[in-house]
Every structure is written in structure tokens, then in C-alpha cells.
Amino acid sequence: LASLLPPVKSTPLKRIGLRLQRSISLHHDNRTAAPLPPSSSLTMTPSKRRDSKLWSETFDVRTGATQTLSPKEIKRQEAIFELAQGEQDLVEDLKLAKKAYHDPMLKLSIMTEQELNQIFGTLESLIPLHEDLLGRLRDARKPDGSTEHVGHILTAWLPCLSSYTSYCSNQVKAKALLDQKKQDRRVQDFLQRCLQSPFSRKLDLWNFLDIPRSRLVKYPLLLREILKHTANDHPDRQHLDEAMLMVQSVVADINRQTGESECQYYKERLLYSEEGQRDQLIDRSKTLCCHGELKNNRGVKLHVFLFQNTLVITRSVSLHNQPVSYQLCRQPIPLTRLDLEDLSDGEMRVGGSIRGAFSNTERTKNFFRVSYRAEGQPLTHSFQASDAFNKQQWINCIRQAKEAAVQQLQAGARLDPGAFRETDLDPRPLRERDLDPGPWSELEGRGNDRGRAEGFQGRRRGDGLPAV
Template sequence: MTTANMRENEPSSKRVKPLSRVTSLASLISPVKAAPLKRIGQTLQRSISFRSDCRPWGRQIAPAITKRRDSKLWSETFDLGLGHMLSSTEIKRQEAIFELSQGEQDLIEDLKLAKKAYRDPMLKLSIMTEHELNQIFFTLDSLIPLHEDLLSRLREARKPDGSTDHVGHILVDWLPCLETYNSYCSNQVAAKALLDHKKQDHRVHDFLQRCLESPFSRKLDLWSFLDIPRSRLVKYPLLLREMLKHTSNDHPDRQHLDEAMNMIQSIVADINTQTGESECRYYKERLLYLESGQRDLLIDSSRILSCHGELKNNRGAKLHVFLFQDVLVVTRAITQNEQLCYQLHRQPIPVRDLEWEDLQDAEVRLGGSIRGAFSHSERIKNFFRVVFRSGGQLQTHCFQASDAFNKQQWLNCIRQAKEAVWSAECGAAQTACQDRARPQHDAQNHSDMLICCSRNISDYYQCCF
């Protein structure tokens, strides 16, 4: 399961474990938490798995020399003979501007590489159909001219000595172009699912493996390149924040940089929302109901998928759990018509009625012994329990996360989901109370409402009505 608290780094020359040491998907899945832009990238990146036992040919390839990308500082390009002495603050400002420009150049090179080294050869060799490639690469090509335009503007603004006086006005004029990222980011979940499915084809797997072992890839797989636009998008606020940090309030560029910061934050927030809704729709469409009674309006009305991921029950069976904004859904992952789907396991659990408990390692008092289900104490770690009581029915699930961090993310997501439901219901009830109280005893009822807001939601309703 992935979380929103993620630092985005654009792929460069990072080290990658040898093929034989790459961990399987099952051990890497962790809760997926908003914001979606970060969540999707993190989840998808961590779900990549190449299995050494499924390589179609037993060929041995000598280790290739990894092509590393050169990195340099702005100070290395500054011409002291043409320029003047700069303060340490101005040097840091110039470094931030240079990092923006250099990042655009790297991004353009990687997007072109994805097309030239992956998409075009797979199309030419009929490794995938044009329709499949269009689904996976989507609008990647259309992003290249956008960033070429920004890079060109930044270079034109650079003075002969290598310094740049103003970039704010350039960004204010250019940033609206990023709205085109909406469709690309919203398609990422479907693109990743199709790519993972196609990797089961030995021709696709072999081609991608050859690319991974080639110097041009810098040990990055195809998805790393496809995920670069999203990674770059969430980095713009960080770059602008760094520029603002080293731009004084009376600097001529300050006002435009402030405006650009507000713009990019709004753009990223909007794309976050639309990407999250797209992800939510994607998984709702892949839920399989064994019986009509499992269908729930809370699922149908959900627009937010707070988190999801693979968990094990106390018998070691793998389950895929979805926490939508108002309902928890426990499923089993199955393949139907060559597509990964999620078959509901028992009834959906409304978040407002869900109870949860953090279980200590080696916990045995669960209304049944977990210890008895495992032979070694080290295997009974990272459990938590959710309970749902409805009438005379009791539904209990004991879930095991892959590690302590994963477990904590699940608990945080559940806690936040319950708080959100509480807040929404409390707000609605308070509004209703105010509407009822206003015509009669305004002052007294206002006091009553403040008191009953501190009680639980059921008492609150009783107090108001």
C-alpha cells in the first residue's frame, strides 16, 4: 500500500537490484493513499516485478555498462569573466532556476527515448498491437512539445554570462499548458494494468528485459519512463518553493513567482482529484459480486479510493482490500477473461459502523487464537482487526500487513476515513439542528448544539431531534 507522504524523484541513474533479487509483487503491495498523483506512481512503481524463472530463453548476457546522465551545477556554467560577483542567496536562486531548466531537458530526452527505444520498435516488430501501445503510452508524445516550449523560453531568458534575471512571467504564461496532464495521469492505472498483463507474453517480456539490460535504459524499466511525466509534475511546486526561498520580497520576479506557485498548486490539486476519481472508477468496474445482496450504494456513490492493497487473513490467505470513502470492501483477486478482477468476499462494511483494533505482535486474544494458525511467533506480526456489527450479525476480519509500516498506513487510512465520515455527518446534523432551533430558542439551542457536538454521533442526533 502506498502513501501520500512520498518524495518524488525523477528517474536518473539510480541503482537497481539484479534480476534474481527483485522481490515479488505480493511482498511489495502496500496501502495506496491519496494524493493520487503520488499514490499511483508509488503503487505502480512498487508493483513492478520481473520473475527470473519465466525468462523465455536461457541466454546469458554480459553485464552492460550503465549509461549515466551527467549532472552539473549552475555555478559550473557561470562565466565569471562576463558576470559580476553574486551573493550566496542569488547563487542559490540561480541554481534553482538552472535545475528547472536542466530537468526539462532531461525530461524531454527521456520522453523521446521512451518513444524511440520502446514504442516504435514494439510496433514495428509487432510485439504489441498499435491499439495496445496507444493504451499504454497514451498521450505521451503530445507532452514533448510542451516541455520543449518551456525549455526554449528558459534558454532565451538566460543572459550571456549564464545567469537569469526573471522566470516568473515565463512560468505564469506556460503553466496552464499542464492541464493536458489530466488525461495522461488519469490513464495511468489502466496503462499499468495492461502493461503488467502484456509482460506475461514471452516476446514482450524478453524485449523489455533486453532493454533493461541495455546501457541506454540506465537500469530503468519501461514503467519508470512512462511515470516520468507524473513525477515531474509533482516536482514543480518543490522547484518553485526553492526559487521563492531565495527570492527577496522586493525582487522584481517575486510577484510572478508567487502567482506561479498558486497556479501550480491549483493545477496539481485538480489533477490529483481527477486522477483519484479515475482510479476509483477503474477498480469499481472490476469488482465482481457473487450475489446481488453484496451490491452497496456506498460503493456506487464512492468517488474516492482512500487506499487499497494486499493483506493476508489469519489463515494466510491473500485478500485484496479496498477502503473507499464510505465503505470497506474485502475481495479476492482473480483472473477473468485474461483481466485481473476482484471478487467480493463477504459483505461490504460501512466505514461509519466499522470498528478497528491494532493488535500487538503475538496477540492471542482475538476470539480465536492467531497463534494456533502459525507455527512460529515471527509469523504473527503486523496484525490488525476490523469488526462490523449489524443487528445480530457479526463480521470480523484479522488482517496481516507485510510489515509494520504497511500496517500503520492501513490504520491511519481507516482512522482518517472514519474522521471524515464523522465530520460530514456531524456537519449535516448541526445544520439540521440550526434550522430547527433558529425559529424558537436561538441562544439556548446554540448552546445545546455545542454541548451535544462533543458526544458521539448517535447521541448527537438524539440531542438535536
């Protein structure tokens, strides 16, 4: 369930807008392959842009039994119809992704079967799952278009959503490989032709691959809307209440597992220049709160990761035919020893780190600073966000992560005051969010020589699936 441009909160599913930012520079694949056919052969029958359909527009509520429905019941029917219509759209998009992207790229040897399996994951297996729900909803619809009960349908079907775990958990690897393959000219050309074709509705391949996750995080909202217009004494009420609890539990579980999968992926992409940089707080982390790109006062880009108990500053490294890796360039900072300071735009401190670093006020906007002590020496990093919104997102995320880490430390100390150590922290998942990665600045220094840090990008997890 986790490449964006404002800080991306590490929320497995929401992804968010969960775009996963990648800056992978790779050599083109030199394999000998059949040339792509003319673009005309890739063009599919144009499809109309989808129009929003209402239940009251699809079925004439002025005639038949539906003319006696109350305004509240009409809104209930609209909500149920929206659920069914969304299932139909989802099934069409999943089939399109396979027919227009997966199958042609396999047939034309644009990508290998193994690469396509990694990128598309278990997408094909989701099609019959949603066809099943769509069929049940249609069968429950009366001749006049109204639907009396959907709660029992949902309580019977929702457990099937557990199959989303593998799909969403694979997304971070899928996105990394897709971004890597886009460096291949044949892949680039094929995807561009698809984007220009009417069938794509101007959506790129990743938009289609992310549709299942987007649909998943929407189920609690759809059920909440149906419940909102269902009277307490309605026969369907009890089943709908049960369905709401079920979907929230399923989504939360998928979100947790997706978050752990994303966290593990990035831990495996970390490169250590020296053994002393390895930290148990990183190894034991199960949650990646946020991550993203920063810039320092010299314009050097960094990629910063906020794990549940530590802040890690890295530089991205692009290796030939490999997903981007992240080289640690500073010692990891335990959150329990980290101090956070919001810096006003244009702020200049006497003896501080910002004075003289920029030629104009514009470049001193959207800064915040973290500081800590290492072996008795005060160290600071000042980060610059791309805009005020991203800055606030980062500040909020760091504050929450630190608060949770401190509470965890205190709880452990109460349990065993003599034996508890900071390195013994058990992972405590934070509520993940979907942030967008944003450029930042890093500054470093000691004592009064406060330094400047650079880039920070938060990772996409925010909707709990509703923030994934």
C-alpha cells in the same frame, strides 16, 4: 494519475512510487508474429549515466558579472538551473520512450497500435509542451549563464499542464494492460533486452511512462526552492508567488481527476457473487483512499479496498486476456460503523482469534483488527501487514477515512435530522496518499469467536500529485 508492495495509498499522481500492484496470470498470445531480431539489433548507442549538474559548475561564477553575486543569489540561480535541467532530461526521456519502446514494438508487431495507444496514452503530446518551457528558460538566460526573471515565463506556461489530466488519468489502465502484456513472451523478451541495454539506464518501461507524473508533482517543490532564495523586493517575486498558486491549483485539480479515474477503474473491476453485495456507498464513491493485498491466517490472499465511505474485501481473479478483477467475498463494511484496533506483536487474547493460529511469535507480528455489527451480530477482521511501517500506514489511512465519513454523516444529520440516511452520503474526497501495498492477514468471526482477515494493499496517491 494510481502497484506497490506496502499499502498503496490511493493517490492518483504520486504514485507514487505509485506503482500499481498487479498479479495477472494470463495465457501467452498465440498470434503468429514475426520473430524478434537478434538482441544486437535492439541495442542502441550507449549513453552515459546522467551526472548531476550545478549551475556554478556549468558557468564559471569566478569570472564575469556572476562573480559579484551574493551566496543567496547563487542559490537562486542553482534552483532556476535545476528547473531548466530537469526539463531537458524530461524531454530526452520522453523521446527515448517513443523511439526505443513505442516505435519498435509497433514496427515489429509486438503489440497492436491500439494496445500501444492505451499504454503510452498522450505521452507524445507532452514533448512539445516541455520543449516550449525549456526554450523559454534558455532564451531568458544571459550570456554569463544567469537568469534574472522566470516568474512571468512560468505564469504564462503553467496552464499548459492541464493537458496532463488525460495522461495521468489513463495511468491505472495503462499499468494494468502493460502488466497483462508482460505475460506475452515476445513482449517480455523485448522489454528485457531494453532493460539490459545501456540506453535504459536500468530503468524499465513503466519507469519511463511514470516520469511525467513524477515531474508534475515536483513543480511545486522546484518553485518553492526558487522562492526561498528570491528576496521579497525582487522584481520577480510577485510573478513567482502567482506561479506557485497556479501550480498548486493545477496539480490539485489533476490529482482530483486522476483519483476519480482510478476509483472508477477499480469499481468497474469489482465482481459481485450476489446482488445483495452491491452497495450505494461503493457506487457513489469518488475517492479510493487505499487498497492492497492481504493474507489470512490460512495464507489465502485477499485484496482490500478502502473507499471513502466503505471497506471492501475481495479476492483477485485472473481472467484470460483480461486485466485482473476483484471478487467480493464479504459484505462491504460502512466506515461509520467500523471500529479499529491496533494489536501488539505477539498479542494473545483469551478467547480471541489469534491464540493458536500461528506456530511462532514471528507470524503474529504487524496485526490490526477491524470490527463492526451486522444485523446485531459482531463481526471482526484481523489484518496482518508485511511490516510495521505498512501496518501504521493502513491504520492511519483507515482512521482518517473513518473520521471524514463520521463528520460527513454528522453534518448531514444536522442539515436534515429526520431524512438523512447513511446511504445518502455525498462523496467527500479525502486527501490521497501514496502508499505501497503490503501483505496482510484477514480473520473473521462472530461474538467471542473473533476471526482473522487477510491481505490489504493501499493504493498510490500521496503527493496530491504531490501524493498521487
